[in-house]
Amino acid sequence: MEDIAKLLARPGSIGVIATDTIYGVVARATDQAAVARLYRLKDRHHKPGTVIASSVDQLVLLGIKRRYLKAVEQFWPGAISVIIPCGEELSYLHQGLRSLALRIPDVAPLRELLERTGPLLTSSANAPGQPPAINRAMAENYFKDEVDFYQDGDNLENHQPSTIIRIVDDAIEIVRPGAVRINESGRKEE
Numbered sequence: 074m075e076d077i078a079k080l081l082a083r084p085g086s087i088g089v090i091a092t093d094t095i096y097g098v099v100a101r102a103t104d105q106a107a108v109a110r111l112y113r114l115k116d117r118h119h120k121p122g123t124v125i126a127s128s129v130d131q132l133v134l135l136g137i138k139r140r141y142l143k144a145v146e147q148f149w150p151g152a153i154s155v156i157i158p159c160g161e162e163l164s165y166l167h168q169g170l171r172s173l174a175l176r177i178p179d180v181a182p183l184r185e186l187l188e189r190t191g192p193l194l195t196s197s198a199n200a201p202g203q204p205p206a207i208n209r210a211m212a213e214n215y216f217k218d219e220v221d222f223y224q225d226g227d228n229l230e231n232h233q234p235s236t237i238i239r240i241v242d243d244a245i246e247i248v249r250p251g252a253v254r255i256n257e258s259g260r261k262e263e
Contacts, residue, residue, distance in 0.1 A: 075189070077186060077190075077222070077224055078190050080221060080222045081099070084107070085104065085106040086101075086104075086221045087099065087100045087107050087111050087114065088221050088224065089206070089222070089223045090186075091224060091227060092125065092178065093125075093152055093180040094233060094234050094251070095206070095233070095234050096198035096209075098114060098115065098195065098198050098216070099111075100193065101190055101191060101193060102193055103135065105165045107194075108166060111196060114216065114219055115196050115201070117168075119170060120168070121166060121167050121174070122196035123154045123195050123235065123237075124173055124175050124193070125183075125187060126187055126192040126193075127177065127184045127187035129146055131192050132175055135163070136159065136162055136163050137157060137163075137173075137175065141157045141158060142175075145157070145240065149176070149177035150177045150178055150179035151253055152179070152233075152236060152252035152253045153176065153253050154174040154176040154238070155237075155238055155240070156172050156173065156175075156237065156238070156239040157172060157174075158171060158172050159171060166194060174235075174237055176235055198212040200215045207232075209223050209224070233251050234249070234251045234252065236250060236251035236252060236253045236255060
């Protein structure tokens with residue numbers, strides 16, 4: 074992970090790693106040039122990626138208000154991304170939508186990487202309309218030399234993307250079903 078942290082520390086660097094859910098294209102969330110490059114690569118307009126972090130404190134340092142995080146931290150760590158309001162100072166990340174999906178993974182090596190890099194913006198490693206990459210070879214087929222590095226990792230064939238939720242008037246809205254099931258009372262199902 075130290076090598077990947079060094080690669081991501083280079084200004085404008087993006088790469089493909091195995092996340093806690095699926096393979097993702099990643100950039101340091103504080104590197105505006107890298108974020109812009111990731112969005113160009115994925116042809117994403119007004120469809121922000123997900124920010125993953127090692128802790129709530131990292132998200133606060135990024136600029137997310139702690140009061141929003143307090144209401145959802147019971148879902149973390151885990152494969153649940155929660156859409157949270159955020160300010161104009163993060164417009165390069167949220168693409169004008171004033172909210173971002175945030176997640177704290179429950180995979181030790183990934184959290185160690187995040188402790189070294191700070192929060193990462195991630196988006197599934199795939200071409201538009203294609204299935205997400207389940208291994209490095211599939212990701213390389215999609216992106217060739219358009220990213221700076223590829224991480225060797227496990228085959229994630231049986232993994233699903235994160236579940237994405239939003240809290241609306243104290244109720245949980247499931248934006249995208251995924252790896253974690255949420256029951257009617259808003260609790261993770263084991």
